[in-house]
Amino acid sequence: MAAPARVTLADIYRAHERILPYIHMTPVFTNSTFDKRIGRNAFFKAENLQKTGSFKARGALNAVSNLRDTYISARPVSTVIALKERNPDVPGVVTHSTGNHGQALAWAAKTVGLRCAVIVPHDTPQVKKDAISSYGAELVLCEPTPQSRQETCDKIAKEQGLEFIPPFDYNDVIAGQGTIAMELLKQAPDLDAILVPVSGGGMSSGIAIAAKAIKPGIKIYLVEAEGKMCEKSLRAGERLWPNPPRFLNTIADGIRMQHLGHLTWPILLELAEKDVFSLNDEDMIKGMKFAFQRMKLVIEAASGAAVAAAMSDKLAGMDKEMKNIGVILCGGNVDIEKLPW
Amino acid sequence: MAAPARVTLADIYRAHERILPYIHMTPVFTNSTFDKRIGRNAFFKAENLQKTGSFKARGALNAVSNLRDTYISARPVSTVIALKERNPDVPGVVTHSTGNHGQALAWAAKTVGLRCAVIVPHDTPQVKKDAISSYGAELVLCEPTPQSRQETCDKIAKEQGLEFIPPFDYNDVIAGQGTIAMELLKQAPDLDAILVPVSGGGMSSGIAIAAKAIKPGIKIYLVEAEGKMCEKSLRAGERLWPNPPRFLNTIADGIRMQHLGHLTWPILLELAEKDVFSLNDEDMIKGMKFAFQRMKLVIEAASGAAVAAAMSDKLAGMDKEMKNIGVILCGGNVDIEKLPW
Numbered sequence: 001m002a003a004p005a006r007v008t009l010a011d012i013y014r015a016h017e018r019i020l021p022y023i024h025m026t027p028v029f030t031n032s033t034f035d036k037r038i039g040r041n042a043f044f045k046a047e048n049l050q051k052t053g054s055f056k057a058r059g060a061l062n063a064v065s066n067l068r069d070t071y072i073s074a075r076p077v078s079t080v081i082a083l084k085e086r087n088p089d090v091p092g093v094v095t096h097s098t099g100n101h102g103q104a105l106a107w108a109a110k111t112v113g114l115r116c117a118v119i120v121p122h123d124t125p126q127v128k129k130d131a132i133s134s135y136g137a138e139l140v141l142c143e144p145t146p147q148s149r150q151e152t153c154d155k156i157a158k159e160q161g162l163e164f165i166p167p168f169d170y171n172d173v174i175a176g177q178g179t180i181a182m183e184l185l186k187q188a189p190d191l192d193a194i195l196v197p198v199s200g201g202g203m204s205s206g207i208a209i210a211a212k213a214i215k216p217g218i219k220i221y222l223v224e225a226e227g228k229m230c231e232k233s234l235r236a237g238e239r240l241w242p243n244p245p246r247f248l249n250t251i252a253d254g255i256r257m258q259h260l261g262h263l264t265w266p267i268l269l270e271l272a273e274k275d276v277f278s279l280n281d282e283d284m285i286k287g288m289k290f291a292f293q294r295m296k297l298v299i300e301a302a303s304g305a306a307v308a309a310a311m312s313d314k315l316a317g318m319d320k321e322m323k324n325i326g327v328i329l330c331g332g333n334v335d336i337e338k339l340p341w
Numbered sequence: 342m343a344a345p346a347r348v349t350l351a352d353i354y355r356a357h358e359r360i361l362p363y364i365h366m367t368p369v370f371t372n373s374t375f376d377k378r379i380g381r382n383a384f385f386k387a388e389n390l391q392k393t394g395s396f397k398a399r400g401a402l403n404a405v406s407n408l409r410d411t412y413i414s415a416r417p418v419s420t421v422i423a424l425k426e427r428n429p430d431v432p433g434v435v436t437h438s439t440g441n442h443g444q445a446l447a448w449a450a451k452t453v454g455l456r457c458a459v460i461v462p463h464d465t466p467q468v469k470k471d472a473i474s475s476y477g478a479e480l481v482l483c484e485p486t487p488q489s490r491q492e493t494c495d496k497i498a499k500e501q502g503l504e505f506i507p508p509f510d511y512n513d514v515i516a517g518q519g520t521i522a523m524e525l526l527k528q529a530p531d532l533d534a535i536l537v538p539v540s541g542g543g544m545s546s547g548i549a550i551a552a553k554a555i556k557p558g559i560k561i562y563l564v565e566a567e568g569k570m571c572e573k574s575l576r577a578g579e580r581l582w583p584n585p586p587r588f589l590n591t592i593a594d595g596i597r598m599q600h601l602g603h604l605t606w607p608i609l610l611e612l613a614e615k616d617v618f619s620l621n622d623e624d625m626i627k628g629m630k631f632a633f634q635r636m637k638l639v640i641e642a643a644s645g646a647a648v649a650a651a652m653s654d655k656l657a658g659m660d661k662e663m664k665n666i667g668v669i670l671c672g673g674n675v676d677i678e679k680l681p682w
Contacts, residue, residue: 027368029390048637049370289677296389296673298637332637336630341678 006267007171009213012178012206015062019176022111023057026050028187031295034310041324042310043188045180048299048332052135054254055180055203055330056104056167062176063165064093064108092116094162096142096149098124098132099253100331101167106137117162119153121145127335168202169261178206184326185214193219194326195277195309197302198230199255201264203330208271219322222268223277223309225250225284225302228258231276234269251281251340254302254331275318277309284308285340291329301340303329347608348512350554353519353547356403360517363452364392364399369528372636375651382665383651384529386521389640389673393476395595396521396544396671397445397508403517404506405434405449433457435503437483437490439465439473440594441672442508447478458503460494462486468676509543510602519547525667526555534560535667536618536650538643539571540596542605544671549612560663563609564618564650566591566625566643569599572617575610592622592681595643595672616659618650625649626681632670642681644670 029044047055071091092115095105102118109116116137120129121144129139142152157164165173180203185191194211198204208220224230227248233240239259247256260268279287287307291299299307306327309315315325370385388396412432433456436446443459450457457478461470462485470480483493498505506514521544526532535552539545549561565571568589574581586600601609620628628648632640640648647668650656656666 053635053637292639292677294394296394296639298633298639336633336680337682339677339680 007175011175012210015175016179018065019061044327045184048329052103052107053333054100056100059173059176060104060108063172066172068112091161093165094157096153097167098128106132106135110136168200169263174206177203178210181207181210190324191326192322195221195306196328197255197330198222199257201260205264205267220272223306225255226278226280234274252301279305279308298332300331300334348516352516353551356516357520359406360402385668386525389670393445393448394674395441397441400514400517401445401449404513407513409453432502434506435498437494438508439469447473447476451477509541510604515547518544519551522548522551531665532667533663536562536647537669538596539563540598542601546605546608561613564646566596567619567621575615593642620646620649639673641672641675
C-alpha cells in the first residue's frame with residue numbers, strides 16, 4: 001500500500017528486486033545514423049519491448065506485489081493458498097484505465113494471483129477490451145464520462161473490497177517506474193541527460209528520483225504533448241493548469257493528461273529541468289517513423305515524442321557538452337491497422 | 342576471395358572475428374504468449390535489428406573485408422592509406438541486387454573503405470535507390486531485365502576492376518551468414534531445431550554448417566515461399582527446378598528466388614531436413630502481424646514466413662520432444678507506408 005512519504009532510491013531498489021523475476025530488463029539500442037544526425041549519442045531504452053507493451057507493467061506489478069505481500073503476512077496459510085488459486089473471496093485490485101495502465105494492472109494481478117477489475121466505458125473499442133480481458137481481468141462497463149468512470153470504480157472497490165490502483169499518483173507505481181532509470185544507468189552509465197515522456201508524471205518522477213540519486217549531475221528533461229504547458233508551471237513553481245483537468249488533443253493517448261499528479265508534481269518541480277520539450281502530432285509521427293524505418297521498432301506516439309525531442313531544434317541549441325542522451329521509448333501499443341501516416 | 346572448398350566451422354569463426362567489431366550481436370527474444378500458443382519455446386533471433394536492417398550485412402562485410410585484406414597484403418603502405426581514403430583508383434565491389442544485399446554491400450564497402458557500385462534497373466523505386474546511395478554506393482542504371490542487370494554488372498566489373506559479390510553463391514558470404522547460428526547457439530544453447538527462411542540459400546547453408554558442427558543433433562528446417570518446391574528437390578536428391586530460374590510470386594521479396602545456388606544446394610541437401618515449410622502471403626502477413634503487435638518488432642515478409650512456420654499446423658504435428666525452436670527474423674526492410682494489410 002502507498003507509503004505517505006516521498007519515494008526514495010531505496011524504495012526503487014526494493015521494487016526492482018520484487019519485479020525483476022517477471023518483467024523484462026529491456027535492451028538499450030543505439031543508432032549511428034541517428035547519432036550523426038543529432039551530433040550526440042542517443043541511448044534508447046526500449047520499454048516498448050516490456051511485458052504488456054509498455055513500462056506500465058513495472059509500476060503495476062510493484063503495486064500489486066506489495067499489496068499481496070501485505071495481505072499474505074496478515075493471513076493464515078490456508079488463505080494464502082486460496083489466494084494463489086485466485087479464489088474470488090480474496091481481495092484484488094481495480095482501476096479505470098482502458099489504456100496501458102489497464103492492461104498492465106490486469107497482467108500484474110494475474111502474475112501474482114490477485115483478482116482484477118477494470119472499469120471500461122461502454123464505447124471503448126473492442127480491441128482495447130480484448131487486450132484487457134486477455135490478461136484475465138473482469139470488465140465492468142460504465143458510461144463514457146470521467147465522472148461515471150470514477151464513481152463506478154469507487155463503487156466496485158467498496159462493494160468488492162478491491163484496492164484502487166491509480167495510474168500514476170501512487171508511491172508504489174512511482175517506485176516501479178523508477179526502476180527504468182536504475183537499469184538504464186547500468187546499461188549506459190555515461191548519460192548526461194534523459195528525455196522522458198510525461199503524462200501524469202509517474203514515470204518521469206520515478207526516473208528523476210532514481211537517476212538524480214545515482215548520478216546527481218544528470219539532467220531530466222520532460223517531453224510533453226503540445227498544450228500541456230509544463231514549462232510554464234515549472235518556471236512559476238506553481239500548478240497553473242486550468243480546472244477541471246482535461247485531456248490534451250494529441251495522437252499520443254499515452255501522454256494526454258494535462259495535469260501532473262499531486263504526488264508527482266513536487267518531485268518534478270524539484271528534480272526536472274525547467275526547459276520542457278513540447279511536441280505536436282507531426283513531430284511525433286516523424287519520431288515514430290524513424291523508429292519503425294531505421295530501428296525496426298514498433299513504438300507508440302508517446303515514444304515518438306521522445307525520439308522527436310532528441311531530433312528537435314531545441315535540443316540542437318543546447319550545450320554540446322551534453323553528449324550522451326537517454327531516450328525513453330515508453331511503449332509500443334499502437335494500432336498497426338491504423339498507423340497515423 | 343572465395344575459396345573453392347566448402348565453408349567450414351573454422352571459416353565461420355574467422356568471419357565472426359572479422360565482422361564482430363562492426364555488426365550487432367543481435368538479441369534473441371522470447372514471447373510467452375507465442376510459446377503458449379505453439380506449445381514449444383521459440384527463440385527469435387532478431388536480425389531485423391542488424392546493421393542495414395537485415396542479416397545480409399554479415400556476409401557482405403565478411404566478403405569485402407577479406408577482399409580488402411588480400412588487397413592490402415599485396416600493396417605498399419602508401420596505397421593502403423589511399424585505400425582508406427576511398428581513392429577511386431583502388432578496386433572495389435559491384436553487385437546487381439537492389440534489395441537487402443545491395444544495401445548491405447554498400448554499407449560493408451563503406452565500412453572497410455572500398456568503392457561500391459550497384460547496378461539498378463531504371464524503374465527501381467526511388468526509396469530503394471536512396472537507401473543504397475545513403476551508404477555511399479554509386480548507382481549504375483540498366484534496363485529492367487535480368488539479362489541487362491548481369492551484363493551491365495559484368496561490364497562495370499571488368500572496366501573498373503571491381504569484384505562482383507553475388508548475393509548468396511559465394512563462400513565468404515555463406516561463412517558470414519553462418520555467424521548467425523554461432524551467436525544463436527551461444528544465446529540459446531538448448532535449441533532442438535532452427536526455422537530459417539530460404540531464397541538462394543546463403544543464410545540457410547551458413548546456418549546449417551555452423552549449427553550442425555556445433556550441435557550435430559540439431560534440425561535445420563527451411564522456410565520457403567509457396568512455389569519454390571524445395572521439398573521435392575531435397576527428397577529426390579536432385580535439382581528439379583525448371584529453367585531458366587524465375588522469381589516466385591510472393592510478397593516476400595527477400596525470398597523470391599526459386600532456385601538454390603550451386604554452392605548452397607549440396608550443403609542443404611546434406612544438412613537440412615527434407616520437410617520444408619511452405620508459406621503463402623496470408624501466412625506471412627499473419628506472422629508479420631504477430632511480430633508487430635505482440636513483439637513490437639518491425640519485420641519484413643520473409644521473417645513473417647519464419648514466424649508463420651512456427652505457428653503452422655505442420656510444426657504442430659511434429660515431434661513434441663522438439664521443445665526449443667530457433668526462429669530467424671532475417672530482416673525488417675518493409676515499406677511502412679505500404680504494409681501488406
